[in-house]
Amino acid sequence: MKSLVLGLFLLVSASVFSQKTPVKITVNAPLSNRSCEKDEELRTVTLARADGSSPIIFNVLGCKIERELNLEPGNYVIDVTALDSPIQSQKFAVKAGETTIALPDLKLETKTQQLAEVTITAKQKKFIKIDPDKTTVNVKDNGMLNSGNAMDAVRRIPGVVKSPGGGLTLNGRGVQIYIDGAPSTLTGQDLENYLNSLPAGAIEKIELIYNPGAAFDANASGSIINIVTASRKMKGVNASFNINYNFNEYQKPSPQILLNGKVKEVSWQTMFGVNYIESENQNNSTQTFTTLTPPVTLDQKNFTQTINRNLYWRTGLNYRINDKSNLLFNYNMSASKDDNNTTNTATGNGIDFLNNGFTKEKTNFHEASTQYKLKLDTIGSTVDVIAYGNYFGRTPMNKSVSQEDGARTFNNSDLNFDLYNYYLKYDFNLPITKLKLNFATGGKFNHLKVTNFGRYNFESTNEDIFDNGTFTDAIDFDYLETNLAFYAQVTKSIKKFSFTAGIRFEDFNVTRNASTVANEIKFTNTNLFPSISLNYRFTDQLNLNSSYNRKVNQPGYTNIDPNNNSLFNRYNASEGNLLLAPVFFDNYSATFSAFNYIQLGVNYSVSKDANQFVIAAEPGELVANRTFVQIDRFKTFSSYLNFPIPLDYIFKGKNEFNTRMANPDKMNYIYANIAYQKTTTDGFSTGFKNDGVFTYGGQAQIQLPYDIVSTLNYFYVPTGIWEIYKVTEPIQQFDISLNRDFMNKRFSTRQKT
Known part of the structure; x- marks a missing residue:
């Protein structure tokens, strides 16, 4: 025991x-x-x-x-x-x-090896990359562009001008705005408001596509500005917080939270932010009503103060099914509330008119897309299928009081606007390496519906009409468009030449209804749209590209909707033109590019039934109506030159310039743009001689002490003729930003004026 x-x-x-x-x-x-x-x-x-x-x-x-x-x-x-x-x-x-x-120290001996020769190659960041078919502008790493909103970034790009008639032009030609490769269905002020609500910090790059080929929609005026939003894929969960605060007399705070990550085969990103923007706008115009006896001249002034509150959420998901296929889902939404206080005056010929108005507008935008990407083989054959849909709603309410000769009158309006857009699209790409040839084909079906119901009260003497919601007039507008399209495109390389030829089939069916016209208006267009481009590469740094394409442009809803604006009083009205027909364009261009920064180009565009913004008056009436007219033929010639001025080379010498070339963040430079545009018209008389007009622009980056970087943007349009408009006073825009990065660029401050 x-x-x-x-x-x-x-x-x-x-x-x-x-x-x-x-x-x-x-x-x-x-x-x-x-x-x-x-x-x-x-x-x-x-x-x-x-x-x-x-x-x-x-x-x-x-x-x-x-x-x-x-x-x-x-x-x-x-x-x-x-x-x-x-x-x-x-x-x-x-x-x-x-x-x-x-334990005692363990001393580690590092190995040494004698190398005969070592070559270190740094990857140079490029803010601008010029290819034969497009120019890509880096926004994410560009302090000149990544502050403010998307509209600010677009308008600072060389060659982009907001024309006197409204809308953007690129090197003298109209443009279509794309977001992440999808054409925007918004037009006019709605598009501008949306770009104002999208922070520039959410943009990766902007692509300028001068002559889009058959793979792009034919419903464009000739050029495309494609805004590509940022997408990050990082393991784990990552977060960043940004706030952009601009102030002068007005404030523009824009905080933003970005979350992204990758877990196994799923990568995701979500962005949430708000914008609060205070701004003002002042317009002065002089109009002479020649059909009155004697003629009456009105000097009109419009001053508007705006507060925009915008909330947005953008999210994306990428599921890697296997080595050859991915499924992507994106959802974007924004909601805004705008307040506008407006003062209008009209004086002249014994007229002394004052109008004070207040507008409250709510908008909401929802966009969703699903994309399936499949690699068929190792040589680059791919299939992409996209299902897309978006909704945009707007409900402006306007109230105004007018005073003249001691009498007071009251106006009010209430609009309800809805836009629904859906499409299904596929693209197939087949490279044939032995023949140095690439074949692409695809198709798309699109459905677009717009409704706008407006209720109005004109020139009432009853002040209580604001409170009881009484409306004496109503305008109902309905627009329906369906589009079926197919395309085929071939690209072939022969030594230093490369050719691209394509053909696109488009079938448009458009129906317009409005209570202001008795009969339904229909347009059916079935057409072929060819495109061809030829590129000759002298060297890796020198290229010559020429191209031709044919396009069509369906009038935007802001051009045809009778409810397109709530600006109305005794001397002003605003309405669309329901009879505007589709516009067909023949576009020709030639561009020489050198060293990724120098561009010399010419464009010639002929459009049939061109739509132009005008201020017109009916005979015998003292009312200026903002509307659109159709011009039989519209011919535009434009030329442009973009080139850098290397300040470091001029003031610091060749060695310092070569040292800084690898890091544009540390360079001092000016990027200049000079353009010329002249337009002639058939079937429409402007009443003045058209000698065309030059435009001048420049973007500069200057290094200041204490690692502060100053970025400047300047744009100048002198007096002259722009399209059908006479510029009697120079148009200028100047922006300056001061930027300082801290903590290895994880924190930065920026002051903008």
């Missing part, structure tokens, strides 16, 4: 003393060529029993290694290595009850 008890005691004792206990191991492993205090290199540590069993492997940053491990008593070996140094080893023993072990 005693022997049994003694055996059990010895067995339990052995079990207790063989259990793992926490032991703190410390050792320094300095590199031979640096001190421990400045050493942040990665060490790989392996700790195992002397017989090589039960290894523990971990990594440590820096010279000092300290780790608490659960170890059994016994003999151990620790191995340490860093960089390309040989492994250094140390044997030691762990005794029962021991909790701390300090």
Whole structure:
């Protein structure tokens, strides 16, 4: 019995003393060529029993290694290595009850190797990249463009001008706005408001596509500005917070939160933010009503103060099904509330008129798309299928009070606007490498519906009409468009030449209804739209490109909707033109580009039934009506030159210039744009000689002390003739921003004026 008890005691004792206990191991492993205090290199540590069993492997940053491990008593070996140094080893023993072990230093010897020649190549960041078919402008890393909103970024791009008639032009030609490769269905002020609500910090790059081929929609006026929003794929969960605060007399705070990450086969990104924008706008115009006897001249002034509150959410999901296929889902929404206080005056010929108005407008925008991308083989054959839909709603309410000759009258309006757009699209790409040829084809079906119901009260003497919601007039507008399209395109390279030829089939069916016309208005257009381009590459840095395409432009809803604006009083009205027909364009262009920054180009465009904004009056009436007219033929010639002025080369010399070339963030430069445009018309007389007009623009980056970067943007249109408009006073725009980055660009401050 005693022997049994003694055996059990010895067995339990052995079990207790063989259990793992926490032991703190410390050792320094300095590199031979640096001190421990400045050493942040990665060490790989392996700790195992002397017989090589039960290894523990971990990594440590820096010279000092300290780790608490659960170890059994016994003999151990620790191995340490860093960089390309040989492994250094140390044997030691762990005794029962021991909790701390300090080992002698393990000195790591770094290997050295004599190299015959070393060439270090830095990847140069490029803010502008010029290709034969498009120009890509980097926004994310460009302090000149990544502050403010998308509209600010677009208008600072060389060659982009907001024309006197409204809308944007690129090197003298009209443009269609795309967001992430999808054409925007918004037009006019709605599009401008949407771009004002999209922060520039959410944009990765902007693509300027001068002559889009058959793969792009034919429903464009000739050029495309494609805004590509940022997309990041990083493992784990990552977050960033940005706030853009601009102020002068008015304030523009725009905080933004960005979350993104990657878990196994799913990468995702979501962006949430708000914009609060205070602004003002002043317009002065002089109109002479020549059909009155005697003619009456009115000097009109319009001053508007606006507060825009916008909330947006943008999210995306990318599921990697396998090595060859991906499924992408995107959802974007924005909601805004705008307040406008407007003062209008009209004076002249015994007229002294004052109108004060207040407009409250709510908008909401929802957009969703699903895309399936499939790689068919290793040579680049792909299939893309996209299902897309968006909704835009707007509900402006306007109230105004007019005073003239001591009498007061009241106007009010209430509009309800809805836009629904859906499409299904596929694209197939087949490269044939042996023939240096690429074949692409695809198709699209699009459905667009717009409704706008407006209720009005004109020139009432009853002040209570504001409160009781009485309306004496109503205008109901309905628009329906369906479009079926197919295209085929071939690209072929022959030595220094490359050709692209394509054909696109489009079938448009448009129906317009309004309570202001008796009969339904229909347009059915079935047409072929060819495109061809030829590029000759003199060298890798010198290219000559020429192209032709045919396009069509269906009038935007703001051009035809009788409810298109709530601006109305005794001397002003605004309405669309329901009879506007589709506009067909023949576009020709030639561009020479050099060294990725220099561009010299010419464009010639002929459009049939061109739509233009005018202010007109019916004979014998003293009312200026803002509307649109159709011109039989509209011919536009434009030329442009974009070139950099390297200030570092001029003031600091060639060596300093070459040093800074690898990092444009540290360069001083001016990027200049000079353009000329002349338009002639058939079937429409402007009443003045058209000599065309030059425009001048420049963007500059100047390095200031204390790592402050100043970015400047200047645009100037002198007096002259722009399309059918006479510019009697120069048009100028000047922006300046001061930027300072901190914490390795993880924090920055910016002051803009």
